[in-house]
Amino acid sequence: MTDTPLSAREYRDLLSAALEEAMSADARRPTTHTLFTPDSHRAALYVDNVVVQGGRGVGKTFWYWSLLDEELRGLAADEYRLNRLRKLRVAPGYGFAMRSECYPGPMTLRGLLEAGEDPYDIWYTVLLTALGQPDLRGRTEWADKIAWVRAHPGPAERTIEQADRQAYEENLVxxxxxxxxxxxxxxxxxxxxxxxxxxxxALQMRFSSRNIRLKVFVRPDMFEAARHHFADASKLSAYSAELKWTQPDLYGLLFHYLGNEGGEEVEDKARRFREITGGWLPESDGRRLAQPPLLSRDENEQKRLFEEIADPFMGNNVRRGKTYRWLPNHLMDGHGQVSPRSFLQALSTATEVTRARHPEHDRALHHDGIRAGVQTASALRVDQVSEDTPWVRFAVEPLAGYQVPVAQSTVLNAWKEVDLPSTLADESARYEQADIPENVRTGPRHPKDLPRLITELIELGVMTVPRSDGRLDLPDVYRIAFGLGRKGGVPRPRT
Known part of the structure; x- marks a missing residue:
């Protein structure tokens, strides 16, 4: 272990390189070097947990791709001590990628629904296709496949029975x-x-088969809404897990990237970081280095190390807040969850702002840079939620300029002034008429019922009701970019 710490500038260089890779990670599939296994995600990988709930940016797609990759499954099996992950035969049932041979895309699904197809029959056919039903191989159109399944219930059922029996005999799932x-x-x-x-x-396979399982990565609000569409849905709650990020998980992710950065310009700095912190396992067979448990779990050790990198306080003294806790606290959504993407974005911005405004600062991150990082992360988070649920932007933008907490009546009046139901109806019609699959998005369940829109925003974590008088609040991660004020809060960035 070396006794020579990294200087502020060296830490800044390492942060810039590592966070640049981290920020582009969601545009690429996971690799052995980017795989990070927080303790709190272990239950999500249990084979018998068929529902994995999580909001935007918490890792649903990360684990979807990781489970599809045999090498990454093996790494996860080692680190989580889940040997069953090595005994899987995995196939995609639906995802971002266009895989018409595996499942129907959005436009095809629209046509199937318009033709009166039962959603269950659609996914039942997808499962039979994944299991290799021979009579489906020669059919390219999903409507033809579903028609065959409906006309041949016996062979379809026997396909599942045989696949289940064979998997049981081979000790596979x-x-x-x-x-x-x-x-x-x-x-x-x-x-x-x-x-x-x-x-x-998913529920049927969980109870009727021994070795056929579905794993469904879904937003919590969508899970709750979909449960009303079939009987016995409540039974799924016993086989559900949540993707959550604790404060130690977030900082552990940061240190994971710092220790694994392999760029030529900072490779020596990453090596010295590992030597300073100690306990890293040696790299072998091209696999990434595993960080020591203290850096991923021990808050006191994390706090000590982070205070070598960043100002310990968000000002001249503790009254402005301790940086280690201040940062994640100001990135939480209404459910108390922090997206790792937002966390890393805030740190990336903090690094560059410190480099530009405080280049001689004695730490890599100045508290002004961290505050600017939260502002940038807020803008990113609003962009993310607008991509997934565009109606949220139309609902919250009319509130710009208000101070939170704000009365519900004030929110409803602001929506009535801009005729929000008409705006939402127009947007819904525009997306319905779109011919490009990438333009397919979801709208609110009750666009004309304004009080229920508030409920949906609360379910999404965009709004909260922290006051006994029923006044509404917006977490800073949404409030800042949407332009609402809070007395003493982080201000909106100046243009």
Missing amino acids: HLLLFDALEHLQGDRGETDRLVGGILRL
């Missing part, structure tokens, strides 16, 4: 993965029906 469900259809009601069909099939 067939696992069908579902992700990106918010992009199934533009109409929220149709999306809920489709998700309900997936969950119904």
